[in-house]
Every structure is written in C-alpha cells, then in structure tokens.
Amino acid sequence: MWEWIVWGGMGFSKAVTERASKARTGYIKEVMALTEPVLTKRIPLDPDQRKLIRYDEYVATGGYQALKKALEMSPDEIIKTVTDSGLRGRGGAGFSAGQKWSFIPKEKKGPHYLCVNADESEPGTFKDRYVMNHDPHMLLEGIAITSLATQCDVAYIFIRGEYHYSAKVLEFAIREAYEHGIFGPNGILGSGKKLECYVHRGAGAYICGEETGLLEALEGKRGWPRNKPPFPAIAGAFARPTVINNVETLMNVPHIIERGPAWFKSMGTPSSPGPKLFGMSGHVNKPGVYEDELGITLDYAINTLAGGMKGGAYKACICGGISMGVLGTNQLDIRLDFDDVRFRGGCLGLGTAGMIVMNEHTDMVKALRNCVRFYSHESCGQCTPCREGSHWMRKILDRIVAGEGKASDLNMLMELEKTMGIMPGTTICGLADGTSWATRTFISKFYDEFARVCPEEPQRRVSLKVASGRMNVLTPMGSNTR
Amino acid sequence: MAWISEDRRQALVRDGKPLLTDDMKKTLEEKYFPRYPTKRAVLLPALHLVQHEYNWIPPQAIEEIAQFLEIAPAEALDTASFYEEYWLKPKGKYLLQVCRSLTCEICGSEKLREHLQSRLNIDVGETTPDKRFTLVELECLGACGSAPVMLVNEVLYENIASTDQLDQILDRLPDDPHDFKDPNITWEQDGSHSG
Ligand SMILES: Cc1cc2nc3c(=O)[nH]c(=O)nc-3n(C[C@H](O)[C@H](O)[C@H](O)COP(=O)(O)O)c2cc1C
Ligand code: SF4
Ligand code: FES
Numbered sequence: 001m002w003e004w005i006v007w008g009g010m011g012f013s014k015a016v017t018e019r020a021s022k023a024r025t026g027y028i029k030e031v032m033a034l035t036e037p038v039l040t041k042r043i044p045l046d047p048d049q050r051k052l053i054r055y056d057e058y059v060a061t062g063g064y065q066a067l068k069k070a071l072e073m074s075p076d077e078i079i080k081t082v083t084d085s086g087l088r089g090r091g092g093a094g095f096s097a098g099q100k101w102s103f104i105p106k107e108k109k110g111p112h113y114l115c116v117n118a119d120e121s122e123p124g125t126f127k128d129r130y131v132m133n134h135d136p137h138m139l140l141e142g143i144a145i146t147s148l149a150t151q152c153d154v155a156y157i158f159i160r161g162e163y164h165y166s167a168k169v170l171e172f173a174i175r176e177a178y179e180h181g182i183f184g185p186n187g188i189l190g191s192g193k194k195l196e197c198y199v200h201r202g203a204g205a206y207i208c209g210e211e212t213g214l215l216e217a218l219e220g221k222r223g224w225p226r227n228k229p230p231f232p233a234i235a236g237a238f239a240r241p242t243v244i245n246n247v248e249t250l251m252n253v254p255h256i257i258e259r260g261p262a263w264f265k266s267m268g269t270p271s272s273p274g275p276k277l278f279g280m281s282g283h284v285n286k287p288g289v290y291e292d293e294l295g296i297t298l299d300y301a302i303n304t305l306a307g308g309m310k311g312g313a314y315k316a317c318i319c320g321g322i323s324m325g326v327l328g329t330n331q332l333d334i335r336l337d338f339d340d341v342r343f344r345g346g347c348l349g350l351g352t353a354g355m356i357v358m359n360e361h362t363d364m365v366k367a368l369r370n371c372v373r374f375y376s377h378e379s380c381g382q383c384t385p386c387r388e389g390s391h392w393m394r395k396i397l398d399r400i401v402a403g404e405g406k407a408s409d410l411n412m413l414m415e416l417e418k419t420m421g422i423m424p425g426t427t428i429c430g431l432a433d434g435t436s437w438a439t440r441t442f443i444s445k446f447y448d449e450f451a452r453v454c455p456e457e458p459q460r461r462v463s464l465k466v467a468s469g470r471m472n473v474l475t476p477m478g479s480n481t482r
Numbered sequence: 483m484a485w486i487s488e489d490r491r492q493a494l495v496r497d498g499k500p501l502l503t504d505d506m507k508k509t510l511e512e513k514y515f516p517r518y519p520t521k522r523a524v525l526l527p528a529l530h531l532v533q534h535e536y537n538w539i540p541p542q543a544i545e546e547i548a549q550f551l552e553i554a555p556a557e558a559l560d561t562a563s564f565y566e567e568y569w570l571k572p573k574g575k576y577l578l579q580v581c582r583s584l585t586c587e588i589c590g591s592e593k594l595r596e597h598l599q600s601r602l603n604i605d606v607g608e609t610t611p612d613k614r615f616t617l618v619e620l621e622c623l624g625a626c627g628s629a630p631v632m633l634v635n636e637v638l639y640e641n642i643a644s645t646d647q648l649d650q651i652l653d654r655l656p657d658d659p660h661d662f663k664d665p666n667i668t669w670e671q672d673g674s675h676s677g
Contacts, residue, residue, distance in 0.1 A: 052669050111519070123583035123622035130627075154517075161530075161567040162579075162623055164636035165664055172669065198517045201530060204567035206621065220525035220551075222564035238519050281585040281626035288627045322584060354626065356585050370584045374621055 032293040038275045040291045043134045055176040058137040066254035070145045078149035085261035086273040091246030092351045094338040103233035104150045104241045113237040114155040115244045119209035122321030125354030127277035128247040130289040132166045136173035142250030154196045161203040206378040210429045211244040225429035268294035272337035280306035283359040299332040312359035320351025322371045323434025325441030348437040368442040369397040375435040385420035386432035405454040502546040521551045538569040574609045574616035575659045579633040583622035589629040597645040637664045
C-alpha cells in the first residue's frame, strides 16, 4: 500500500506507471473534442445566462436518475463499474477512484465517513468553484452514490473558508436535498440507507487541501498532515475508515453509473479516460473553465478553447496548478492527460488542470518568486526541509529579483530543490514536492533567463536585506502576514 | 501561517458578560453537535460563529469556547492561531483581501494593492485609523479566470480592470457592514449564517 500512495494521494502507483507507459505506445485519437458537455451540461456558455440550478430543474433535466439506478446495485457493483471506467482522481493525484473505494473495509464495524475535498486553493485552480456554484446537486448526487458504494454514514463537504458564496449555495442545495428525501432520517430516497451531509468550512489554509490535513481540520485541530500509514481508508476522520475525493471526481460518478464505463472510456486517452474541466487563466483572450476530453493538446486548449494569446506570443504555461511545474515555450504539442504532461512534458503531472498561461513579456524569475512565496507562506511548519527550505528559497529569489543575484544563488536553489519533498523522502506531505517541482521546471526550462540575472562574478556586495516591504517582517519559523 | 507569534502581548481583558452567548451556545448545541462524533470538531464552526458576531475572536471568547467544548484553552488557541482567517486581534469593518498569487500578479494585482495602500495610506496588514478598512493580501482566491480579484468581507469582486473601478467599489460600500450583502445571492435564503 505504501508504494501506491507514497505521496499522500498525489503519487502514482507502480501499476499506474506501467499501464501508462503501455498506453503511450498504444493508440491515441488524433483529434480530441468533446461531443457533448458532461459536467457542465446544465451551465450555459454565455456568462449572463448562468444561474443556480435548483432541485426542480435538476430533476427535470434528468438529475437523480443515476442515484435511483445505484440504489438497485450492490456496493461492489458500483465500485466495479467505477473502477472499470478508469476514473482517476481530479484533485491532483490521478489515483483510480474505484480502487481507492475498494480499500474501505467491507465489513462494517462502525461509522464510515466521506470527505469531499472542496478546499481548492492551488493557484491557478478554479474549476470546483465554478461547477459547485452553478450545479451543486450534481455533486450531491455523486456524494450519495459514493456513500452507497463505500457504506458511508456521514458526508462532510470540506470547503475553503474564502468560498463564502459557494458554501451558501451548498447549504441551500443540501437543504433542498433533505426536503426531497435524498438525505435524512428515512435514508436515501426512502431506502433506509441513511446518509447525512454537512458543509464544514475551513479557515484559510492551503494545507487543509492535503487529505490528512483536511481530516485534522475536520476534527478541530490545526491542519497538520498526518504521517502515513495508517491510511485514511483504514483510520481517517475520527479514526474511522474514510473516503476522500475531489469535487470533480465525485461529479463524474453519476454519469458513469447512468451511462456505463464503455461510454466513459470513449472519451479521453486509454490511460486517462473521461471529460475534464480545464481552468484557463492568465494571458489568454477568453479565460474561464472549459470542459473537454483529457488528452487535448496545450495548443488546442490555448488557441481554440481560450481564444488565443493576449498581449504577446506564448511563452510558458503552468499546467495544473503551480505545484506541477511549468511547460516550456516549445511544448505546445503536449497532450493534457495524466501521463503525457508527466512523461513528455517533464512536469509532475496534470494536477488540477488549472492552467496559467504566460506571454512573452512575463518575467519568469518573478513568476518563480511568486510561486515560492506561496509555498513558504503555506508551509505548515512540521518538516524542516519544507519549512526552512522554502523560506531560504524565497529569500534567495527575493535577492535575485532585487538585482543582487549571483551564480551561487542559482546553485543553492537547485541544491535545495533536490532535497525537499516526499520523493527524496524528507517530508510528510506533497507540498514540499510542489515547491521543488516548480523550482526545478522553471530553472531548467528557462535557465538562460535565470543565468542572466545571476552572473558568475558578484556585481556588488551582496546585502542580506530582504527586498520588498512585506518581507521585512520575518519570524524565525515562518512568515507573518498580519 | 502557522507561526503567528506577535499576539502574545494581547492581554486577556475579561468582560463581565460572556461573549459566547446563550443563543450562540444553543446554535452550536442544536446545529453543530449532532454533526460530529466529538465536541472538539465543533471548534472551527464555533470560531467562525464568534468571528461573525464580533468581527474578531477575543481571547476571552477562546477561553469560553474551550470551556464549552471541554477542551483546554491552549488547544483552542492552538487551532485558532493556525488558521489565517481567524483574527486574534481586532480588524476594520471592511477587510480588503487582494489576491497576490501568480495569475493575479501577471494580470496586475500589484497595481491594485499599491493603489489601495496610497488611497488608504496604510501598509498591507494595517487598519485605517477610523477602523473602517483593513488591507491584507491573500493567496489564490480560486477565481483566477477573472483575475485580478479582491474579496471584501464575504463578497468577491472579479475582473477589477482599473483603479477607478476599485475606487467605485470602495465608495459604494455601505456605512454598516451588516447591510453589505452579496448581490449574487438572488435565490431564496433564510439568512442563517452558513457554518
Ligand atoms: C499540499 C497539497 C494540497 C492539496 N490540495 C488539494 C485541494 O485543494 N483540492 C483537492 O481536491 N485535492 C488537493 N490535494 C490532493 C489531496 O491530497 C487528495 O489527493 C485528493 O483530494 C484526493 O481526491 P481525488 O482522488 O478525487 O483526486 C492536495 C494535496 C497536497 C499534497
Ligand atoms: S511537507 Fe511542508 S506542508 Fe507538508 S507536512 Fe511537511 S512542513 Fe507541512
Ligand atoms: S491567482 Fe488570484 S484568484 Fe487565483
């Protein structure tokens, strides 16, 4: 088990990697384009016409049919259907959803919990908010089906504190669902299989998106990720078996149950089937959330979906939230699925598919400084390499941005980047890997730009003063922004 | 985020009347206790509730919450101080939260922040002398598609194209923050605070 989830969920099992390398040589469709929207089928393209889909409208357009079907299936059948569909987690890990559910003990000795990860805080990611704000019942239906499959009694939707509007939408939708017997004392649609569903608001900490950090926050503690094992499937929330899935992952589930694994597999690539929400932001003409098949090329995503570049030619693109690293100027042909970005693209993975597109006028050194500042700010402080390393890196980058960089700074950055994270085995969670992959890919793909501002001979005496005003207040252990 | 150390000088000023009122206790008991198997899990909702009422979380309230949830005050403070959204010192009526992460930065959030700094004549993290505005920078607010963005209390402003637009936003804020509602909530709402 350790092998599979080495990364607190962000990792790739050996099996997945093997399958992926086979898939790469296999047949991949030349042209990818979704024939009909799936997750966004009730959300109009025109922003002015978008509105909240309420219970009545959701049911009138075919909602909660999959739940009725799932009620007639056994838990094992549901798990098998989802495993067969090849649905992979959309929260960054890309781990098979069906497989994850199958780890939950079949024999029930107490309550099981479902935690929905709506903590979306990865810079560049805004897909979950988009679908939750408009079509919350699709998520609730996914929750109900998943709970049937894993025999969960309570579902907590862990939503980040800053999503005030979304939290209210969800509370409203849950109230509607209770009124119509989806949740509540009579069981799902009167079946006697009881399920309660609650919103639990976080309070502004990126690290609570990490699944065990989320569990700690749910239990009322500080969001410190846990050492694994035990894995959440065995001892998660309140030390009970717990399923943790991303919002988008669960939204796929009703469609898979309704239309079958074969239909699901007709979209996407062999190793990454299905539709995906791509969040396009940055220097593009039409930023926003777009749904398409996994495996579209970056070129298609930028030029067809997002309406082309704005303000200059393409230079770089963060491919799935900043933790995944950056795609370079010559990588427009990369296919956006869980494997191509990783194996050919040289990034950590597709992540959340939140793309930050940058044009030729973007300063990559400043961009990396921004990313590293994020990690040094959000590190929870448990592991020394992450807590100290990210702060050193930020100080070094501040110096470089202030024009005081030297070659040894660059070497130091690259040395630090190699030593922190789960992959070198020095930290508890994957946040530190985000830091190192962002640094690694930025420096290796835009080395010249960094080398230019880090000359071999020091130009002037290096002062250790931190450049920007807010950086001046540094406590020994971390940063204080207030 | 995890290491807020400056609040140690915050003296514990005890007020005669309890800050965690009977009404609030009732809400917690009826709405939140049944949701979780442990009392401690109610801590985050309880802190949200107190902050919603008083606009910050006074040390006395932390003590009272801890007592009510049957945990040590240190444990409650431990949790409260970890999360950035909980204010352990008073803040202005309006909390201006400008996103500073990558998309917003390349779309011009620095300009917005500088404009706010010079208009309000405060630095990031400070409050205006009239206690109306507090300015902070946050990491990605999950609205990168409409960058640059700013969160004012609970309302998100997107696509802030110019400093004029920013001025308009500030000028239109009502005097009493309780009158400040999210204009996007058009569907039926019973007004209860989402916890
Ligand atoms: C530092 C860190 C932050 C994370 N943040 C999120 C997040 O905001 N939302 C999310 O869905 N998953 C996040 N994840 C991934 C979760 O740990 C977990 O893998 C995911 O919720 C599992 O759901 P899935 O299998 O449906 O993708 C994060 C992981 C790490 C290491
Ligand atoms: S890697 Fe960083 S964020 Fe993760 S547990 Fe360690 S210190 Fe915390
Ligand atoms: S970067 Fe500002 S909202 Fe995401």
